[in-house]
Amino acid sequence: MTQEELLPLIYKKDDRAFTLLYDMYSKSLFGVISNLIKDREEAEDVLQDVFVKIWKNIDSYSEDKGRFYTWIVNIARNSSIDKLRSKGFNNSQKNLSADNFVHLLDDNTRMNNKIDSIGIQEFVKKLKPKCIKIIDLLFFKGYTQQEASDELEIPLGTVKTQNRNCINELRNLLQVS
Amino acid sequence: MSTQEYIESGILELYVYGKLNDSEVEEVVKMAKQHAEIRAEIIEIENAMVYLSGSVAPRLSGKNYEAIKQQIFGSETKVVDLKPEVKPKSGISQYLGWAAAIVFLVGGGYLYQQVEGKKEAIANIEKEKGKLQEAVVDLELKNKANEEALALVRDPKNTIVPLAGQEVSPTSFAKVYWNQETQTVYIDGAGLPEPPEGYVYQVWALKLNPLTPLSIGLLDDFKGDNKRLFPVDNVVEAEAFGITLEPAGGSVSPTLEQLYTLGKV
Numbered sequence: 426m427t428q429e430e431l432l433p434l435i436y437k438k439d440d441r442a443f444t445l446l447y448d449m450y451s452k453s454l455f456g457v458i459s460n461l462i463k464d465r466e467e468a469e470d471v472l473q474d475v476f477v478k479i480w481k482n483i484d485s486y487s488e489d490k491g492r493f494y495t496w497i498v499n500i501a502r503n504s505s506i507d508k509l510r511s512k513g514f515n516n517s518q519k520n521l522s523a524d525n526f527v528h529l530l531d532d533n534t535r536m537n538n539k540i541d542s543i544g545i546q547e548f549v550k551k552l553k554p555k556c557i558k559i560i561d562l563l564f565f566k567g568y569t570q571q572e573a574s575d576e577l578e579i580p581l582g583t584v585k586t587q588n589r590n591c592i593n594e595l596r597n598l599l600q601v602s
Numbered sequence: 603m604s605t606q607e608y609i610e611s612g613i614l615e616l617y618v619y620g621k622l623n624d625s626e627v628e629e630v631v632k633m634a635k636q637h638a639e640i641r642a643e644i645i646e647i648e649n650a651m652v653y654l655s656g657s658v659a660p661r662l663s664g665k666n667y668e669a670i671k672q673q674i675f676g677s678e679t680k681v682v683d684l685k686p687e688v689k690p691k692s693g694i695s696q697y698l699g700w701a702a703a704i705v706f707l708v709g710g711g712y713l714y715q716q717v718e719g720k721k722e723a724i725a726n727i728e729k730e731k732g733k734l735q736e737a738v739v740d741l742e743l744k745n746k747a748n749e750e751a752l753a754l755v756r757d758p759k760n761t762i763v764p765l766a767g768q769e770v771s772p773t774s775f776a777k778v779y780w781n782q783e784t785q786t787v788y789i790d791g792a793g794l795p796e797p798p799e800g801y802v803y804q805v806w807a808l809k810l811n812p813l814t815p816l817s818i819g820l821l822d823d824f825k826g827d828n829k830r831l832f833p834v835d836n837v838v839e840a841e842a843f844g845i846t847l848e849p850a851g852g853s854v855s856p857t858l859e860q861l862y863t864l865g866k867v
Contacts, residue, residue, distance in 0.1 A: 447667055451662060453659070455660070456654075459658075472662075473670050477674060496620075498619075498651075526655070565655070586612045592615050592647060596647075
């Protein structure tokens, strides 16, 4: 199932489309949200909000503005950051948690997920540390290239290609596992 | 840039992340429409990101799905229930609404156009302003340079030596401004033709008896300096000044066949 097949169903707004949408993206969005919001219940609240926002604002999405997935990940990041701000966290994205997405795997509450997380830990932990950092900042935390370049102390001009190499590495790991 | 280079540049990853500006997104969307390879690559990157972020997500209980469904469809169902109670309108009232809507739309469209037009006008004016400012700065710099040149030339302590055109170039002329107090010598070369490629004017201070030439400098960058006012080395003693055309870099002694201008002090 791809965005091209899913979107026509969503536009009709029937609940079968909603189920498909949820199945395709809920885990991914929850991963992004949980990386920003440590509290489990709050993260779940944000996830619910995000799906309601997606559903209600679907008409403002246009395929000319980019991928549907990009649009919904953006909603997830922004809603998480709004939530943090409402709780008095500093406004700057640079003050987001220093933890990266790999830490989520060490969370004890994942016990239920133990079986599939073993295989997952294998491939995620094979990523180079610098790749984990760059993917964490740009994708999970939504840093700009400039902010990522400052944070990682690498030249701005190389952020794009370093990230590309890391995603290639990730794709290779996914094919092997 | 080939399709492969475009893919390798890493722009598609940032596109999926949502890190590109509007015009960059527009470009990627256009490229994706044209090239199946790029579409396939975008989907693979997207799948990798969906998988990676999904893999690190904590376990998600089914109650979230139910809660969201309730929030979305719970309220919509009620709206559907109300529908039969809406009575069909009759007569002119149903057209009034449409008419108002059309007036509103047309009015809105007109206003939108007006605003867009003004925005463009403002942007153009800003651009013009920027250009004018640049021009003003440019002129100020030129003016300053001119004033400096004028001050040098006007100094009453100058000894002014006019140099007249010689056999090679009878129409040429030049002037030497020799300030013995500040020990500076300037050559006004405005009356000399542009030197041919690979040649340069060389200025000589001359003692006449016996004829002893002393090189005091080259009129370098003749084309670039549009005032043609050149500082040269100071001289202590000179009875005449001459300017000859010499191969680039200058010569040890003057090529007298190429003597352009000459004048006695």
